């Protein structure tokens with residue numbers, strides 16, 4: 001039982017994590033940039049990863065931190081903001097944790113760090129991972145593949161929205177790159193289990209679902225779960241980069257970002273051997289997870 005500070009508490013993963021921490025007997029302390037209108041399941045603390053001075057009070061009195069907050073690939077990424085939030089935020093959180101005597105940090109990283117040519121998101125998350133691992137704190141890093149489940153924002157929610165709305169789904173490149181979509185509930189189980197395991201400090205785990213699928217197969221599974229025909233149109237990679245950068249310039253919430261294109265061009269390994277060895281998590285089959293996702297949203 002611990003007081004657990006959650007950064008990124010308002011996001012896709014954070015919204016699902018808070019009640020599960022409370023159910024596991026922890027006291028969640030939820031970091032929000034702005035106080036939310038509806039009371040979430042936990043104490044709210046205000047702070048901004050890009051404003052180091054705001055983090056000391058947020059971390060003070062916490063036994064552990066789950067670090068989810070990030071400038072992610074789901075929206076337009078400004079380079080200065082990505083570095084300030086993802087890299088500066090990591091340094092600031094490490095300093096605040098040291099000052100507060102809070103040794104345990106579970107960091108949510110990404111498969112993008114494995115890409116040989118990562119975009120801004122992958123580069124900044126990779127630098128942050130290195131800072132955390134070199135911090136001397138009891139850090140465990142989780143690197144999920146694409147996370148899917150019920151929610152109101154994030155990469156999957158946006159993709160499912162496109163599949164629902166568009167008569168033809170655009171696919172970046174041939175769509176033959178692989179991913180291991182992981183069900184949100186399963187990832188949360190791993191986070192909660194990791195908090196209870198100080199012996200896994202210093203370790204890094206890829207986290208993915210049991211089904212390794214191509215992007216085309218993932219889209220087909222989403223269509224099947226929604227009971228829709230899956231008609232795809234292929235966008236050449238070069239065109240996708242140009243389109244994404246134009247969309248990022250003109251839209252606050254673009255349906256495609258440059259970092260999405262980076263993620264769709266190269267294979268990331270998502271090697272489950274370490275997580276299976278140390279945690280043996282229950283991993284929901286993709287078809288079942290998608291069915292539960294859309295049932296929850298109905």
Ligand SMILES: NC(=O)c1ccc[n+]([C@@H]2O[C@H](COP(=O)([O-])OP(=O)(O)OC[C@H]3O[C@@H](n4cnc5c(N)ncnc54)[C@H](OP(=O)(O)O)[C@@H]3O)[C@@H](O)[C@H]2O)c1
Pocket residue numbers: 007008009010011012013014032033034047048049050067068069070071072074085108109110111125143144145146147148153154155156
């Ligand atoms: N979803 C996936 O498929 C996936 C896959 C792999 C890794 N991850 C990682 O998992 C973590 C959570 O992802 P998610 O899908 O939940 O992301 P998300 O829905 O985009 O949420 C991002 C969270 O970060 C917060 N944030 C952004 N800038 C901040 C700042 N300057 N200070 C404090 N908080 C800030 C956001 O707060 P506001 O509400 O104030 O914007 C929000 O709570 C991220 O680190 C991401 O890299 C996600």
